Structures are given as structure tokens and as C-alpha cells.
Amino acid sequence: MAGRCSLPDRLAALPAIARWASRAPRVGGRSQLGAADVRALRGVARRTWRYFETFVTPADQMLPPDNFQEDPVPALAHRTSPTNLGLYLLSTVAARDFGWLGMLDTVQRLEATLETMSRLERFRGHFYNWYDTQDLRPLDPKYVSSVDSGISRVI
Numbered sequence: 163m164a165g166r167c168s169l170p171d172r173l174a175a176l177p178a179i180a181r182w183a184s185r186a187p188r189v190g191g192r193s194q195l196g197a198a199d200v201r202a203l204r205g206v207a208r209r210t211w212r213y214f215e216t217f218v219t220p221a222d223q224m225l226p227p228d229n230f231q232e233d234p235v236p237a238l239a240h241r242t243s244p245t246n247l248g249l250y251l252l253s254t255v256a257a258r259d260f261g262w263l264g265m266l267d268t269v270q271r272l273e274a275t276l277e278t279m280s281r282l283e284r285f286r287g288h289f290y291n292w293y294d295t296q297d298l299r300p301l302d303p304k305y306v307s308s309v310d311s312g313i314s315r316v317i
Contacts, residue, residue, distance in 0.1 A: 204260075207256060207260065208262070210249075210253055211253050211256070211260075211262055211263075213230070214226055214250050214253050214254070214257075215257070215263075217230060217238060218275070221296070222238075222240060222242075222295035222296060223278045223295055223296070223298060224271065224274040224275045224277075224278050225242045225246075225247065225250075225275065225278055225279075225293070225295045226242055226246045226247065226249070226250035226295075227239050227240055227241065227242060227246075227295055228241050228242055228243065228246055240294060240295045240296050241292050241293065241294055241295060241301060242292070242293055242295050243291055243292055243293075243307075243310065244289045244291065244307065244310040244311065245310055247275070247279060247289070250275065251272065251275065251276075254268055254271050254272055254275075255268070255272075278298070281298060282298055282300075283298075283299070283300050285306050288306045288311045289306070289311065290304050290305065290306060291305055291306065291307040291310060
């Protein structure tokens, strides 16, 4: 029986296998961004934060509205989704990292949004795909997005 290991040999190998399996993946050469690319990306980040800074307010229960329409008349969409919530939370932390928002403001914004999120109706712990930002009701038709919730099967 060439090639077969006994149970004690297999058990003795487990620490080495666990160490090998838990190693960080090797990263190839990292490319450096040029100064123009850095400026462009910072500009996108700043404009993204400006949207949230402007439109995430107590009027919408500190939830990020889905969009702002400029034409034909200015109008704010008073609805949000799990995608909008996640992007806002990450943008708030990034705004702090970039120095656009102080620590106290960051904490207050995050706490207010998380508190509101805790009051949103859910289905088996998952957020519905759309909520009204003014009265917090899930919008019809109520459904859970497998993409937004990371679900791999129909619930």
C-alpha cells in the first residue's frame, strides 16, 4: 500500500497543513498610481462624500437617499437600499480617514444611521431591498435581494 499514511502520521501533519492553509496569499508586484490618477480618485471620493454630507439628514432619518435628480426639477428620492446603506457607512469612515470629517461627527453620523437601521423591518434578519426614508416602511413589492444580502439561495 504505497502512498498511504497511517492515522498517527496524518494527525501529526495537521499543524503543518493548518499553517499552510492559513497563510496570506502571495501578492504580486503592486503597481503605483500616478499623481494624476490619485488626484482623480480623490476627486471621485470627495464628490461621493459631498453627496452623502448634503443629503443624509434627519429629514430622511439619517438614511442615504437613493438619488438626487437635477432635471427637469430638483428632486430627492426618499428611498434607500442595503447597497446605499453600506456605501454610506463606508464613505463616512473614508471621509474621516481623508480628514473631511471629524471623529465626533463621524461617530454621531454612524450611530444615528445604525440606530435607524435597527428599526427597519426585516425578513429573517435580512434587510428588504427598498425602504421609504421618511417613514421607514419597506416599499412594495417587499423582497430581499440575494445580491445585497449575500444570499446564495431563494429564501
